[in-house]
Amino acid sequence: MTIMEPRKHGDASDGTVGGRQTRFEGNLKVTGGATYALEYPLDGLAYAILVQSTIPAGRVVKVDAEKALAAPGVLMVLTPDDDMGLLVASDWGGNRPENQPYYPLPRQVQYNGQSIAAVVAESREQAVEAARLICITYEKAPHVAGFDDVAAGEGKVMDNLTSEWGDAETALAAAPVQIEGEYSTPREYHVAMEPHGLTVKWDGDRITVWEPSQWSHGMARSYSEWFGIPYENVRLVSPFIGGGFGSKGAALAHGAVAAFASRKLGRPVKLALTRPQNFTNYGGRAATRQRIKIGATEDGILQAIVHRGASETSTYADWPEQTGAATPILYRIENFSSQHRVVPVNTVTPGALRGPGKNPSAFGIESAMEELAYKLGMDPLELRLKNYADHDYQSGKPWSTRRLREALTEGAEAFGWSRRSHEPRSMRDGKTLIGWGIGCGTFPVIQAPSEAMIRILRNGRVEVVSGAIDMGQGTYTILAQTAAEVFGIPVDQVEVHLGDSRLPGAAIAGGSMLAGSILGAVHKAATAARDELIGLALNDEKSPLRDTGANTLTFSGGRIAAPRDQGPSLTLSELMAALGRDEIEILRNTLPDGATAQEQHQAWTSMAKIQGPTMGEYSMHSWCAHFAEVRVDEDFGTVRVSRIVSAFDCGRLYNPRLVESQWRGGIIMGIGQALLEEGLVDQRNGRTVNSNMGDYLVPTNADVPHIEVISVGIPDYGASALGGKGVGEVGIVGVAPAIANAVFHATGKRVRDLPITLEKLI
Amino acid sequence: MRDFSYLRASSADEARQAALQAGSVLLAGGTTLLDLAKCGVMEPETVIDITHLSGLGGITVDAGGATIGALAKMGEVADHAGIRAAFPAVSESLSLAASAQLRNMATIGGNLLQRTRCSYFREPDVFPACHKRNPGSGCSALGGVTRNHAVLGTSDACIASYPGDLAVALVAFDAVVEVGGRTVSVDDFFLLPGNTPERETVLERGEMITAVTVPASAAAKNSTYLKVRDRQSYEFAAASAAVGLEFEADGKTVRDIRVALGGVATKPWRARNVEQALVGKVLSPETVEAASRLAMEGAVSHGANHYKIELAPRVVARAILKVGGLA
Numbered sequence A: 001m002t003i004m005e006p007r008k009h010g011d012a013s014d015g016t017v018g019g020r021q022t023r024f025e026g027n028l029k030v031t032g033g034a035t036y037a038l039e040y041p042l043d044g045l046a047y048a049i050l051v052q053s054t055i056p057a058g059r060v061v062k063v064d065a066e067k068a069l070a071a072p073g074v075l076m077v078l079t080p081d082d083d084m085g086l087l088v089a090s091d092w093g094g095n096r097p098e099n100q101p102y103y104p105l106p107r108q109v110q111y112n113g114q115s116i117a118a119v120v121a122e123s124r125e126q127a128v129e130a131a132r133l134i135c136i137t138y139e140k141a142p143h144v145a146g147f148d149d150v151a152a153g154e155g156k157v158m159d160n161l162t163s164e165w166g167d168a169e170t171a172l173a174a175a176p177v178q179i180e181g182e183y184s185t186p187r188e189y190h191v192a193m194e195p196h197g198l199t200v201k202w203d204g205d206r207i208t209v210w211e212p213s214q215w216s217h218g219m220a221r222s223y224s225e226w227f228g229i230p231y232e233n234v235r236l237v238s239p240f241i242g243g244g245f246g247s248k249g250a251a252l253a254h255g256a257v258a259a260f261a262s263r264k265l266g267r268p269v270k271l272a273l274t275r276p277q278n279f280t281n282y283g284g285r286a287a288t289r290q291r292i293k294i295g296a297t298e299d300g301i302l303q304a305i306v307h308r309g310a311s312e313t314s315t316y317a318d319w320p321e322q323t324g325a326a327t328p329i330l331y332r333i334e335n336f337s338s339q340h341r342v343v344p345v346n347t348v349t350p351g352a353l354r355g356p357g358k359n360p361s362a363f364g365i366e367s368a369m370e371e372l373a374y375k376l377g378m379d380p381l382e383l384r385l386k387n388y389a390d391h392d393y394q395s396g397k398p399w400s401t402r403r404l405r406e407a408l409t410e411g412a413e414a415f416g417w418s419r420r421s422h423e424p425r426s427m428r429d430g431k432t433l434i435g436w437g438i439g440c441g442t443f444p445v446i447q448a449p450s451e452a453m454i455r456i457l458r459n460g461r462v463e464v465v466s467g468a469i470d471m472g473q474g475t476y477t478i479l480a481q482t483a484a485e486v487f488g489i490p491v492d493q494v495e496v497h498l499g500d501s502r503l504p505g506a507a508i509a510g511g512s513m514l515a516g517s518i519l520g521a522v523h524k525a526a527t528a529a530r531d532e533l534i535g536l537a538l539n540d541e542k543s544p545l546r547d548t549g550a551n552t553l554t555f556s557g558g559r560i561a562a563p564r565d566q567g568p569s570l571t572l573s574e575l576m577a578a579l580g581r582d583e584i585e586i587l588r589n590t591l592p593d594g595a596t597a598q599e600q601h602q603a604w605t606s607m608a609k610i611q612g613p614t615m616g617e618y619s620m621h622s623w624c625a626h627f628a629e630v631r632v633d634e635d636f637g638t639v640r641v642s643r644i645v646s647a648f649d650c651g652r653l654y655n656p657r658l659v660e661s662q663w664r665g666g667i668i669m670g671i672g673q674a675l676l677e678e679g680l681v682d683q684r685n686g687r688t689v690n691s692n693m694g695d696y697l698v699p700t701n702a703d704v705p706h707i708e709v710i711s712v713g714i715p716d717y718g719a720s721a722l723g724g725k726g727v728g729e730v731g732i733v734g735v736a737p738a739i740a741n742a743v744f745h746a747t748g749k750r751v752r753d754l755p756i757t758l759e760k761l762i
Numbered sequence B: 001m002r003d004f005s006y007l008r009a010s011s012a013d014e015a016r017q018a019a020l021q022a023g024s025v026l027l028a029g030g031t032t033l034l035d036l037a038k039c040g041v042m043e044p045e046t047v048i049d050i051t052h053l054s055g056l057g058g059i060t061v062d063a064g065g066a067t068i069g070a071l072a073k074m075g076e077v078a079d080h081a082g083i084r085a086a087f088p089a090v091s092e093s094l095s096l097a098a099s100a101q102l103r104n105m106a107t108i109g110g111n112l113l114q115r116t117r118c119s120y121f122r123e124p125d126v127f128p129a130c131h132k133r134n135p136g137s138g139c140s141a142l143g144g145v146t147r148n149h150a151v152l153g154t155s156d157a158c159i160a161s162y163p164g165d166l167a168v169a170l171v172a173f174d175a176v177v178e179v180g181g182r183t184v185s186v187d188d189f190f191l192l193p194g195n196t197p198e199r200e201t202v203l204e205r206g207e208m209i210t211a212v213t214v215p216a217s218a219a220a221k222n223s224t225y226l227k228v229r230d231r232q233s234y235e236f237a238a239a240s241a242a243v244g245l246e247f248e249a250d251g252k253t254v255r256d257i258r259v260a261l262g263g264v265a266t267k268p269w270r271a272r273n274v275e276q277a278l279v280g281k282v283l284s285p286e287t288v289e290a291a292s293r294l295a296m297e298g299a300v301s302h303g304a305n306h307y308k309i310e311l312a313p314r315v316v317a318r319a320i321l322k323v324g325g326l327a
Ligand SMILES: Cc1cc2nc3c(=O)[nH]c(=O)nc-3n(C[C@H](O)[C@H](O)[C@H](O)COP(=O)(O)OP(=O)(O)OC[C@H]3O[C@@H](n4cnc5c(N)ncnc54)[C@H](O)[C@@H]3O)c2cc1C
Pocket: A694, B025, B026, B027, B028, B029, B030, B031, B032, B033, B034, B035, B070, B071, B074, B096, B097, B098, B099, B102, B105, B106, B107, B108, B109, B110, B111, B112, B113, B114, B163, B164, B165, B166, B207, B208, B209, B210, B234, B235, B236, B237
């Protein structure tokens, strides 16, 4: 996809890195000009829909599809009886079991709502109606509806998530002040506006998949491995995504079903998950619970933290929602112990949802810190500053940059924290209780190699080409800004092509790692292309700049000239014309020099080459501090967030306008998490009964107050080539505890289980 | 969704005639009908479009009261100056309902006939047992997730709450539903579930709502609709109250008071016992709170909906104090 018409408001500096350039693709999206995966008009489309299990555990004994097959328009019914001949694809790490068959419609039922059959028909309505004629016989097995079910047991300890140093139990026992609390979060869902689904078409043994994706290369690899075709034969197209939030990083069973149906029918097939299926066909955030004990001195110096957490997982895969992810790094702590368990229950395997691990973890530790502050009679801000971590006590490494102190103090200043009265229930407006609370957040800096191509065209335009994804976070825009800066041209002279697995490799748009990774590659390729052009301009006999005697050239204001104005100045197109070149094309990646083709492929299609936050010399993270004000109706228990001020350290901001949007978006999701969102499971059959947007509530505009965001970061060149740290996820982390803490301040009631619905306060 | 045939009625009579056929249903704004057809709860064979029929829309307000045509849109009624002046609770109940988009589509007739939000009712494939959908099949909600179910007017057969807001305001002010030739008070229009939860109103097959009339009263003029819910907008009521109040000449003794509750009962719930406890009394926070508690007489919880028994009287009390100038 090519995006050519940037909407520009503001001054020229908006078009360079750090400028407030508006979204390149914004105009297309709001005018309906952006084509999404389910909107590709293909001739001869057939429509597939999924049939879900209505029991939580057991086996499919028989699928009687006779009536469905006879229904009008029906082309095909797929059931567990169909061996699609697929093979299991690699996991995220790139590991793959040899020759293991893959059944996207399994006979074994592991949770209520699992896909067990599919119907393909000439129209979607025909498929839906035929599906209702299918008769499924099950052999039921006992089920575990959730981790509070007695049958669930304690689960298993994830050893790789255990973290211990010092002697936490002893130090805790010796501490004069102790608090203890159990904090829990329910199942939460992505609820992206655009549902999952795909349009797919085969040409011989080549397949094109139009599917919303956070990772075009990784998902293309899954299709190639499932179907046993070369990677090059798969083209996954995803120029626009209506929200992913972690749910669109992997190819899922419904993709395999649609692709198989398409190949078998010899027709393109479209499959869109229904809204309820978006709650069951892939996992949301796992339900969590964690017990935290903190020991401190009388004057509030932390002595020990003991943390024991657990999260639900499925019966067929371990997905830990790591409740101890933020616990060890927020504060100075000499004695620490954390353990996390996963408890298998009959659910779809949970998945990554904005701020995985860090988010529920912060709800625990940041609620507990305020409980400690009240036990000590100390201002929660003071307690946090008093226990400021000068380095990472977990890894022992220095921070690359950590401006959490500035976030706390500047956030407090902007919020007016000093005017707070300490006692709960001490601020009110008639029947409305008012409360203030703080929650800190963090998200690791993850680095991944990426690749990018730059083309300088004869007409003077510059193309940036990458398979990277823009799911609304601003990839198109910041890549254009980066190239514009390198070539000294306005952004509207740059074209950006993204979202296609056939384009150069890129990191996943997840883990807040894409901007830092891809910008490094684009900058490297653009600089190399500029150097090549300089070389030609200074040496080619056709070049008007050859005789200037300069040994380099400047690129600015759309013109290329020798540094001290000796000789002419030319535009890019004039120079290209003078040189007689049609284009200059440069491909660069950020892998170590000499990486083999195999290593490159592995880097773009697996997580094998990813660098965690402490794999280098430093410990690298984004940080934030949220200050929330709530208004609680004393009689009704209804909570409304009336004001939020959040200060962030995300290093250098490549485009503050887009970063602020991401922060605000995260904060709004945090409001939903704090007050509204909860998957309600019927214990009797493990079904999520509110799997629709009428019953699973997310914030409306009316629930969103004025949100002031502040950047306190400084460039962190250890964290990324251009100095930024991740911005996409940190915004949600810490919001829920800030609100829960404010609710406590308002009402004197400590709610330790999210969401804080009205019945918990009356 | 099952294929259905579509009939664009050329007159109200033709629509009624056609609606006499089993499997036929009227189509107004379609926001309930299509929703339930997609869930597989309603399976119409013929859909009879009445949206273009003349004489069924319109809103008139005069000294005697208001007449609201069955096809008037929720949004139109909410914004109507005459309604806002003479029946603030009616206007507020509509503007606090659903979303702007729905209010622009949905009609008053359809609004009264909206169905329960009981999740079990709405998912036939997974929860076949539902007396309301399929008489005699059981009730899946009992023993399940019941946070939004009713505490008043329930039966062993069904505990589904009536979700609408408008009808709550209407029942408070003795509104009347006009059904072709006959008229029925809103209170009588809706039925308790008893052993026949599938029968929700007195409407017979082939009958059409043509209008709703609301008599003017001093209490209606001094009225409010208070809706309490976790989300600030676009959510059904956890508990709501429509209240109207008229004082004696002394400005503090209650001459007439109307109280109705929403979100907590199986039908729009008029709380006459609360009214009776306050008529002739001097309004004070204490008398109001004591009287409001009577609203929960006979309330039964089914687990997670227990909070409604605590919440609803507080909502009633706040609404009364508000129209009484005490809150
Ligand atoms: C997401 C969502 C949120 C909502 N939130 C709220 C809320 O907060 N509060 C609230 O009160 N409501 C709410 N509603 C319900 C909404 O108000 C109703 O769907 C709407 O009023 C129905 O009106 P309609 O004209 O669309 O009816 P239709 O869907 O056209 O009809 C509904 C039923 O009434 C019958 N019918 C329609 N007109 C007549 C007539 N004149 N005579 C006889 N039968 C007739 C139809 O046959 C059908 O059975 C919500 C709905 C949705 C989808």
